[in-house]
Amino acid sequence: MIFHTTEPPFRFRQGTRPLLVSMPHVGTHVPPDLAMRLTDEARRVPDTDWHLERLYDFADELGASVLVATHSRYVIDLNRPPDGASLYPGQSVTGLCPVDLFDHQPLYRDPADEPGEAEIAARRKAIWQPYHAQLAQELARLREVHGVAALWDAHSIRSVVPRFFDGQLPDLNLGTANGGSCDPRLAAQLLAMGHQAKPFTAVLNGRFKGGHITRQYGNPSQGIHAVQMELTQRTYMQESWPFEYLPEVATAVQGHLRRMLAAMLAFVESHGLVK
Numbered sequence: 641m642i643f644h645t646t647e648p649p650f651r652f653r654q655g656t657r658p659l660l661v662s663m664p665h666v667g668t669h670v671p672p673d674l675a676m677r678l679t680d681e682a683r684r685v686p687d688t689d690w691h692l693e694r695l696y697d698f699a700d701e702l703g704a705s706v707l708v709a710t711h712s713r714y715v716i717d718l719n720r721p722p723d724g725a726s727l728y729p730g731q732s733v734t735g736l737c738p739v740d741l742f743d744h745q746p747l748y749r750d751p752a753d754e755p756g757e758a759e760i761a762a763r764r765k766a767i768w769q770p771y772h773a774q775l776a777q778e779l780a781r782l783r784e785v786h787g788v789a790a791l792w793d794a795h796s797i798r799s800v801v802p803r804f805f806d807g808q809l810p811d812l813n814l815g816t817a818n819g820g821s822c823d824p825r826l827a828a829q830l831l832a833m834g835h836q837a838k839p840f841t842a843v844l845n846g847r848f849k850g851g852h853i854t855r856q857y858g859n860p861s862q863g864i865h866a867v868q869m870e871l872t873q874r875t876y877m878q879e880s881w882p883f884e885y886l887p888e889v890a891t892a893v894q895g896h897l898r899r900m901l902a903a904m905l906a907f908v909e910s911h912g913l914v915k
Contacts, residue, residue, distance in 0.1 A: 821858025
């Protein structure tokens with residue numbers, strides 16, 4: 641099947657300080673020809689990282705650059721390797737071009753409608769490659785200008801998803817690829833801030849250690865520090881349809897996120913170019 645989209649692969653705003661906030665799973669767009677092949681439930685795109693652009697609306701005030709996906713992860717998952725290799729061998733995961741929902745229900749009305757290699761390659765060329773090209777380009781620019789760069793990969797997920805983890809997930813899930821994607825002093829500082837962020841719970845490199853973006857771009861020896869934040873959606877929104885943003889609830893966690901990003905900026909700026 642031929643894949644076609646008229647929607648740009650991302651939205652991007654360039655900031656003034658050495659921080660890039662990436663949001664690879666906030667997109668909800670599914671091209672009409674593809675949407676016709678999906679189940680009614682899949683067309684609701686329930687596994688979206690809902691409302692993160694609103695939750696992180698302070699990023700511009702911090703001087704951060706912001707990269708926001710437009711297409712649903714059901715079209716292509718921007719936080720997966722381009723070859724679709726599993727990020728968590730031996731554990732249940734969804735693929736580069738998923739064929740099922742988080743609850744194991746099929747994405748497509750008919751198995752014959754699932755994408756083949758040619759369609760996956762077309763989706764990768766149209767969406768995955770431009771997003772990652774922009775991400776890499778901006779990190780290179782930040783490092784050139786400031787001598788250092790910070791990457792915050794912003795995600796959210798329902799607090800209970802039996803397919804991926806037992807029980808209820810901690811609220812603030814920091815991932816640094818088991819210490820490989822950022823300076824351990826920065827990771828320790830962020831975790832301490834998470835533990836102080838009552839009433840929320842926090843963990844470092846628990847179930848979510850960072851996806852492809854964190855692992856691919858984090859390189860502390862070269863001055864690029866990457867952290868993934870997987871936030872439980874119960875901290876700021878309704879976790880079930882219609883997935884409404886809850887501003888009165890979101891205020892608390894939003895303040896903690898802002899302090900964490902400010903601390904990340906302070907850390908990298910103290911290790912950047914001498915002015």
